Amino acid sequence: MPVNISPLLAEQLLPIDGIALGITEAGIKKMNRKDLLVITLDAGTTVAGVFTQNRFCAAPVLVAKNNLTQQSIRALVVNTGNANAGTGEMGLQHTQTTCAALAALLGCDAQQVLPFSTGVIMEPLPIDVILKGLPAAVVNLKADNWFDAAHTILTTDIVPKAVSKQIQLDGQTITITGIAKGSGMIRPNMATMLGYVATDAAISQSLLQEMAQYAADHSFNRITVDGDTSTNDSFMLLATGRAGAEITSKESAAFIQLQEAVTEVSTTLAKMIVRDGEGATKFITVQVDAGKNHDECAKVAYAIAHSPLVKTAFFASDPNLGRILAAIGYAGVNDLVVDGIQLYLDKVLVAEHGGRAQNYQEEDGQRVMNQSEITVRVVLNRGIATTTVWTCDFSYDYVKINSDYRS
Amino acid sequence: MPVNISPLLAEQLLPIDGIALGITEAGIKKMNRKDLLVITLDAGTTVAGVFTQNRFCAAPVLVAKNNLTQQSIRALVVNTGNANAGTGEMGLQHTQTTCAALAALLGCDAQQVLPFSTGVIMEPLPIDVILKGLPAAVVNLKADNWFDAAHTILTTDIVPKAVSKQIQLDGQTITITGIAKGSGMIRPNMATMLGYVATDAAISQSLLQEMAQYAADHSFNRITVDGDTSTNDSFMLLATGRAGAEITSKESAAFIQLQEAVTEVSTTLAKMIVRDGEGATKFITVQVDAGKNHDECAKVAYAIAHSPLVKTAFFASDPNLGRILAAIGYAGVNDLVVDGIQLYLDKVLVAEHGGRAQNYQEEDGQRVMNQSEITVRVVLNRGIATTTVWTCDFSYDYVKINSDYRS
Numbered sequence: 001m002p003v004n005i006s007p008l009l010a011e012q013l014l015p016i017d018g019i020a021l022g023i024t025e026a027g028i029k030k031m032n033r034k035d036l037l038v039i040t041l042d043a044g045t046t047v048a049g050v051f052t053q054n055r056f057c058a059a060p061v062l063v064a065k066n067n068l069t070q071q072s073i074r075a076l077v078v079n080t081g082n083a084n085a086g087t088g089e090m091g092l093q094h095t096q097t098t099c100a101a102l103a104a105l106l107g108c109d110a111q112q113v114l115p116f117s118t119g120v121i122m123e124p125l126p127i128d129v130i131l132k133g134l135p136a137a138v139v140n141l142k143a144d145n146w147f148d149a150a151h152t153i154l155t156t157d158i159v160p161k162a163v164s165k166q167i168q169l170d171g172q173t174i175t176i177t178g179i180a181k182g183s184g185m186i187r188p189n190m191a192t193m194l195g196y197v198a199t200d201a202a203i204s205q206s207l208l209q210e211m212a213q214y215a216a217d218h219s220f221n222r223i224t225v226d227g228d229t230s231t232n233d234s235f236m237l238l239a240t241g242r243a244g245a246e247i248t249s250k251e252s253a254a255f256i257q258l259q260e261a262v263t264e265v266s267t268t269l270a271k272m273i274v275r276d277g278e279g280a281t282k283f284i285t286v287q288v289d290a291g292k293n294h295d296e297c298a299k300v301a302y303a304i305a306h307s308p309l310v311k312t313a314f315f316a317s318d319p320n321l322g323r324i325l326a327a328i329g330y331a332g333v334n335d336l337v338v339d340g341i342q343l344y345l346d347k348v349l350v351a352e353h354g355g356r357a358q359n360y361q362e363e364d365g366q367r368v369m370n371q372s373e374i375t376v377r378v379v380l381n382r383g384i385a386t387t388t389v390w391t392c393d394f395s396y397d398y399v400k401i402n403s404d405y406r407s
Numbered sequence: 408m409p410v411n412i413s414p415l416l417a418e419q420l421l422p423i424d425g426i427a428l429g430i431t432e433a434g435i436k437k438m439n440r441k442d443l444l445v446i447t448l449d450a451g452t453t454v455a456g457v458f459t460q461n462r463f464c465a466a467p468v469l470v471a472k473n474n475l476t477q478q479s480i481r482a483l484v485v486n487t488g489n490a491n492a493g494t495g496e497m498g499l500q501h502t503q504t505t506c507a508a509l510a511a512l513l514g515c516d517a518q519q520v521l522p523f524s525t526g527v528i529m530e531p532l533p534i535d536v537i538l539k540g541l542p543a544a545v546v547n548l549k550a551d552n553w554f555d556a557a558h559t560i561l562t563t564d565i566v567p568k569a570v571s572k573q574i575q576l577d578g579q580t581i582t583i584t585g586i587a588k589g590s591g592m593i594r595p596n597m598a599t600m601l602g603y604v605a606t607d608a609a610i611s612q613s614l615l616q617e618m619a620q621y622a623a624d625h626s627f628n629r630i631t632v633d634g635d636t637s638t639n640d641s642f643m644l645l646a647t648g649r650a651g652a653e654i655t656s657k658e659s660a661a662f663i664q665l666q667e668a669v670t671e672v673s674t675t676l677a678k679m680i681v682r683d684g685e686g687a688t689k690f691i692t693v694q695v696d697a698g699k700n701h702d703e704c705a706k707v708a709y710a711i712a713h714s715p716l717v718k719t720a721f722f723a724s725d726p727n728l729g730r731i732l733a734a735i736g737y738a739g740v741n742d743l744v745v746d747g748i749q750l751y752l753d754k755v756l757v758a759e760h761g762g763r764a765q766n767y768q769e770e771d772g773q774r775v776m777n778q779s780e781i782t783v784r785v786v787l788n789r790g791i792a793t794t795t796v797w798t799c800d801f802s803y804d805y806v807k808i809n810s811d812y813r814s
Contacts, residue, residue, distance in 0.1 A: 055743045056736030056761075086732040088746075088762025121729020122763055185716055185733065226715040228730075229737035308633040308715070308801075309592055309809055316810035322528020323635075325493040326592065329463030330636035336462045339495075354463075355495025356529050394715075399803050402716055403723035 002159050002276040003283040003372050003392065010147035014164040014175045016198040018042035018240025022141035023152045026133025028126055029081030029119060034152040036130065038137040039076040039196070040106060045240045047073040047114070048208040050216045052233035058085030059095045059125075060115040061232060067099075067111050071205055074112040076236065077102050078194065079119075079130055080155050080181075085231035086122035094125040101131050105138045118155055118181065118194055118232050146177055153181040153194055156401055161272040167261045169254045172245035174201045176261055180269035184278040184402060186225035187306075193273070195220060195235040197265055201258055202241030207250060211259045212237040219266035223390045225277035226398070227306040237262065274390045279397030282314050285375040286389045290382065296333045297387035300378055303331035311394030314374065319365030321350050328378060336380070344377040345369070409566050409683040410690040410779050410799065417554035421571040421582045423605040425449035425647030429548035430559045433540025435533055436488030436526060441559040443537065445544040446483040446603070447513060452647045454480040454521070455615035457623045459640035465492030466502045466532075467522040468639060474506075474518050478612055481519040483643065484509050485601065486526075486537055487562050487588075492638035493529035501532040508538050512545045525562055525588065525601055525639050553584055560588040560601055563808055568679040574668045576661045579652040581608045583668055587676035591685040591809060593632035594713075602627060602642040604672055608665055609648030614657060618666045619644040626673035630797045632684035633805070634713040644669065681797045686804030689721050692782040693796045697789060703740045704794035707785055710738035718801030721781065726772030728757050735785060743787070751784040752776070 019041055026036040041047070049068055051061050067073065077098060084091045099113040106113075117125065150160035164177040182193030197215070216235050247254045275283050286304050291297035304310055307327040313320040324343060328336070343351040345368040350360050368374055426448060433443040448454070456475055458468050474480065484505060491498045506520040513520075524532065557567035571584040585604035604622070623642050654661045682690050693711050698704035711717055714734040720727045731750060735743075750758040752775045757767050775781055 054733060054736035055738075055740070056732045056745050083729070086729045086758060086762050088760050091762060120727070121733055122758065123729070124763075185730075187737075228714055228716050228733060231729075231733050231736060307635055308805070309635050312806050312809035315806065318810065320527070322490070322493045322530070322638075323592075325463045326461060326528055326635060326638050329461035329638060330594075331462075333462070338463050351493060351529065353495050355493050355498060356531075394806065396803055396806050398715070399719055399722065399801065399806060402719035403725065 003280055005159050005272055005275045008147065008150065008160050008162055012164060013146040013162055014177050015143040015146065016175055016177050016240060017200045017242035018045055019198050019238065020141040020143050021145035021149045022137040022139065023145065023148050024133050024136035024140060026129050028079055028129050034148065035080045036133045036137050037078040037149050037152045038102060038141065040141060041074055041238060042240055045073065045238055046071065046203060046205040046208045047236065047238055048205060048212040049234060049236040050212055052230055054229050054231045056086055056231050058083050058117060058232045059087055059091035060084055060117045061234060062092065063095045063099065064114040064116065064234065067114055070111060072112055073114055074108040075102055075106055076114045076116065078116040078153055080153060082117060082119040082123060082125050083121045083232050084117040084125040087124060091125060094127045097127055098130055101134055105134060116194055116234055118153065121231055146179060150179040153179065155181065155183065156278055157181055157183040157276050159276050161269050161276065163265055163268045165261055165265050167257060169201060169245040169257060172243050174199060174243050174245060174258065176265050178265045178269050180273060182273040183276050184225060185228040185230045186223060186273060186277065187227045187229045193230055193233055195266065195269055196238065197262055198238040199262065200240050200243035202244060202246040203239045207247060207255060208237055208239055210250065211262055214259055215263040215266040218263050219270040222388060223270045223274050224302065224305050225274065225392060271390055274392050277392035278401045279395040280392035281395055282393040283373050284314060284391050284393065286391060287375060287377045289377065289379045289386045291380045291385040292383035293385045294387055297385050299333055300328055300331045301387050301389040303327040304376060305389050305391035308394055314393035315395045317369045319362055319369045321345065321365060324376060325351060340381045342379040346375050410687055412566050412679055412682045415554065415557065415567050415569055419571060420553040420569055421584050422550040422553065423582055423584055423647060424607045424649035425452055426605050426645065427548040427550050428552035428556045429544040429546065430552065430555045431540050431543040431547060433536050435486055435536055441555065442487045443540045443544050444485040444556050444559045445509065445548065447548055448481055448645060449647055452480065452645055453478065453610060453612040453615045454643065454645055455612060455619040456641060456643040457619055459637055461636050461638045463493055463638050465490050465524060465639045466494055466498035467491055467524045468641060469499065470502045470506065471521040471523065471641065474521055477518060479519055480521055481515040482509055482513055483521045483523065485523040485560055487560060489524060489526040489530060489532050490528045490639050491524040491532040494531060498532060501534045504534055505537055508541055512541060523601055523641055525560065528638055553586060557586040560586065562588065562590065563685055564588055564590040564683050566683050568676050568683065570672055570675045572668055572672050574664060576608060576652040576664060579650050581606060581650050581652060581665065583672050585672045585676050587680060589680040590683050591632060592635040592637045593630060593680060593684065594634045594636045602673065602676055603645065604669055605645040606669065607647050607650035609651060609653040610646045614654060614662065615644055615646055617657065618669055621666055622670040622673040625670050626677040629795060630677045630681050631709065631712050632681060632799060678797055681799050684799035685808045686802040687799035688802055689800040690780045691721060691798050691800065693798060694782060694784045696784065696786045696793045698787045698792040699790035700792045701794055704792050706740055707735055707738045708794050708796040710734040711783060712796050712798035715801055721800035722802045724776040726769055726776045728752065728772060731783060732758060747788045749786040753782050
């Protein structure tokens with residue numbers, strides 16, 4: 001079950017002026033399940049995005065990246081149940097056909113539509129089912145549909161992931177609303193599975209792109225469930241400009257304030273993905289401090305966060321903390337001197353001088369391990385860099401979910 | 408249960424002239440369990456070894472590496488139940504004390520003893536229990552004790568791993584016998600958890616060291632269960648010289664013949680570790696062909712072999728083969744063009760031209776997935792390098808074993 005996520009209420013999600021969302025049950029993989037989402041953007045909306053670095057990236061990722069190079073994007077279309085990845089030339093055609101069909105319904109060009117897919121890889125996209133579903137999604141378009149949209153994009157997720165936030169910018173109230181999905185195949189590399197954050201602030205595309213990259217690097221790019229980078233990761237940042245408060249410079253207070261708020265919304269969504277990680281029973285923060293640089297901090301953090309042995313020990317609430325030392329040791333920091341390292345579990349000093357700390361008592365470690373939220377802190381004592389990664393434990397249910405996924 | 412390993416019979420293991428083995432139940436972690444092994448070597452035996460690259464390497468690894476620099480090694484001592492890793496200065500003292508106590512019993516110097524430990528990390532070695540157990544192990548010393556020795560070094564392993572082989576070298580019969588242990592925390596980097604291969608051939612230490620490195624690189628360094636590189640990995644190659652047939656040159660036919668035989672014994676042991684991988688139900692060979700170089704082939708092979716999503720699909724016998732494409736895509740080969748890749752499951756062509764192969768039928772993939780031995784073959788079509796890695800699937804029992812490990 002998801003770790004400490006409060007149930008989402010529809011009234012918590014604030015509409016964004018200039019954006020409408022329409023959903024339907026197209027029947028892409030299963031019947032009676034919301035699986036197709038259309039998002040329309042008023043003219044003048046700027047759009048930025050970051051995409052997966054996976055070389056087997058999906059057809060919709062290729063098309064979305066291409067269409068994004070010319071601006072004046074007017075719609076996004078998202079299907080679940082099929083990733084349209086590893087589908088070759090036919091997959092590209094299916095994506096183009098989807099964009100063209102939606103463009104015809106909305107009265108825009110196919111190049112003004114950004115497509116997204118998530119689901120099983122290497123199976124043909126059921127294009128007829130999608131084409132049949134699009135008109136119903138368009139009829140359903142409305143501004144206060146974020147709650148249903150958050151449900152529509154889920155796959156193995158148990159809970160929907162969405163959040164809204166308001167800030168004051170130059171005397172204007174600016175609203176930010178975001179939704180995301182993701183639960184397995186999660187080690188985003190430039191983006192999460194799927195994340196959409198929208199605001200009514202006014203900002204140019206180039207500034208918005210910088211903000212999207214910054215927000216992804218500090219949120220979705222800091223999480224991992226199983227170390228598998230998806231073929232379909234996409235994070236989109238949309239700005240309709242309807243609330244005014246135009247941001248014109250990267251150095252302005254307004255840019256920094258909006259960037260912080262967008263990053264906060266993105267981080268909340270990213271952490272929700274980990275909390276709802278496949279089979280997760282615990283939420284683990286891995287913080288590596290005092291490294292020479294970001295790269296070595298990240299190597300150590302990910303070695304811990306990806307170790308099946310560390311993750312099963314968390315699942316068992318077993319303070320078998322030598323497994324964390326072993327992961328630090330094989331992280332690939334070749335000149336690491338282990339005598340200088342401190343390992344903390346929350347505030348409990350577990351290891352230093354290459355071994356168990358003198359005052360460490362197993363009952364102290366056990367107390368922390370019993371919690372549902374745990375911080376592993378490694379102090380490398382060789383510099384001033386620091387990195388934080390969020391992950392979850394590894395349970396029977398992870399195996400169960402991924403053994404049954406296609407059935 | 409272990410995948411396709413025939414039960415080991417004591418009479419299959421041939422003694423090596425010049426080597427005796429003694430075992431006892433010292434009670435290091437549990438009572439009534441063989442947990443302490445002494446191996447004695449006649450004077451003139453050459454010894455070579457490769458050790459873990461983990462920066463948190465265990466105290467016995469540090470001492471064994473150091474003692475190996477001077478030759479005339481006369482004994483090895485191996486305990487299970489405690490890894491003596493992450494134990495700082497005290498761990499080093501315990502290891503030195505163990506070597507000194509065994510040396511006193513055997514009438515040699517402490518520096519002529521190589522120590523090895525395996526078991527839980529970051530717990531103090533129960534040195535009193537080991538010191539009390541050593542005399543009984545020494546009393547038990549005999550040449551035909553390889554079968555019991557193979558049992559003594561096990562931890563979470565279900566089955567013992569041992570094999571003997573004889574070859575003719577220059578008209579002499581040369582015997583090679585090896586034992587190994589390992590089941591979890593398996594991604595050896597220069598060696599397996601613990602492996603000991605002995606021969607009665609005569610060969611200098613420097614030639615033996617080259618042979619040990621070659622054998623490790625082609626056997627233990629090609630396997631992975633969970634991607635966790637142990638703190639204690641050690642692979643030792645022992646040559647008593649009692650059978651004559653002295654090998655004096657790396658270019659000699661005898662060197663090559665012995666190296667092939669030692670590598671074959673090591674590979675058999677390494678594959679047994681995977682077949683007995685924690686929770687394993689399938690034995691998977693991942694072969695990557697036609698790469699630009701070994702490094703990129705290995706990246707692709709390990710990305711597949713480490714992916715929890717790929718491994719759970721094998722457990723479920725689910726031909727959800729898009730997960731393999733995703734793993735290839737994020738393996739870190741940045742200029743990889745996916746259109747050029749072919750993916751085979753045994754002889755079945757699954758994917759090419761960036762997607763599902765035209766003649767691929769799911770029933771063909773299903774038939775292979777139902778087998779207990781499966782070869783995944785990726786043809787990169789960009790060079791002539793090739794690499795093979797052996798791994799197993801990822802089951803409920805992996806989680807169970809590692810959640811219960813210390814209880």
